[in-house]
Amino acid sequence: MKALILRDLRLAIRAGGGFGLGLAFFLIVIVLVPFGVGPEAAVLRRIAPGILWVAALLAALLSLDRIFALDHEDGSLPLLATAPLPLESVALAKAIAHWITTGLPLTLAAPGLGFLLNLSPAAYPWLFGGLALGTPALSLIGTFGAALTVGLRRGGLLLSLLVLPLYVPILIFGAEAARRGGDGLEATVPLVFLGGIALGTLALMPFAAALVLRINLR
């Protein structure tokens, strides 16, 4: 499994892997927001947690179809399915690789970009914690979605339509945690829910993704 993760990481970092693209997209969306809503600092401070979360969601979404696309194109997906490693572990390895290349950089960059949106200082740790718990769940759900649409032409748009409603609870709890933390309130409750969702998806999504991959590989 480690070999699979390392392979995916190497592929992502090399040619056209899109390693930095998620991060760049994140930055661009954050920069666009003040142009859209106006530069007033108070307004930006209020919407900053939500915008950072939505941008993180979209950035994670963009790189989802790459999870299985390359393997599907060069025919290695059936090989992975018949390998000694269980398909569930393959799906988990793919999700981990996706998180390391997309979710982790986003989590690390978000506090850095928070100052662009005048994020209130108290919110930073809650934002970071929320993203640290939420982005693995995003990757896991995204892997399931990618498995559903593997091999479809125009699968990207359908993938967004399928996956974004599944992302809603994570967005709600994450943004709520950052908002409450920013207002100086206690925000452990949403974080605990996020942790629950992260653990739940960790337990269940690899099985769902593997089931769907097997259906698609028939």
Added chain:
Amino acid sequence: MSIWEYANPKKFVETTTPLLPWTFGLAGLCLVGGLIWGFFFTPDDYRQGATVKIIYLHVPSALMAINAWLMMLVASLIWLVRRHHVSALAARAAAPVGVTMTLVALVTGAIWGQPMWGTWWAWDPRLTSFLILFLFYLGYMALWEAIADPDTAADLTSVLCIVGSVFALLSRYAVNFWNQGLHQGASLSLDAEKNVADIFYYPLLACIAGFVLLFIALVLMRTRTEIRVRRIRALELRARRAEART
């Protein structure tokens, strides 16, 4: 004589053929009767005036929107476990009916909300949950359309329905957490104490019965259509294969 006999498409179509006009007729009777009763023969509410009458459309459609998804969930499970094509096609058939019910609920809710709350839309937990449910329906229907092989499509959409149900439930509670909301609490229950006043209750029951029967009739009709579409496809394939051989 068990319910699984109706998994045979031929028996399903044979049995529903005489049943369908009666179901539609009964649905029409309950709906028209209930709506006329509710709109014209009940007094205006002392607080909400005549606009409360939209409850006769809003509540049944909202109930059916949820129940349609639950029916799709059960049908999906039956397909995954027992591989009855009729079940998968019934789930496929129910989706557009469900999405329309959701839309009716959202629109009638907005029409009710404008005079009541002064706004067409509010990010209230129930409204938001319905909007999310609407998106789940759209995704489900889109996935059916996107995949060429019918059996693969049935399998994938079944898994999506199951995973979607878990997340829909999760979203419901997340949204409750996110916003305490304007929508009134449960005012309709089998416990008579908490009910909307009796004089509104009975026409409402009639409308609910009408919507349930309408849902059943529409899904039966659409499932029959899906079965026929599959038959046509099989016939075409057979014809093409026969041509290819000669």
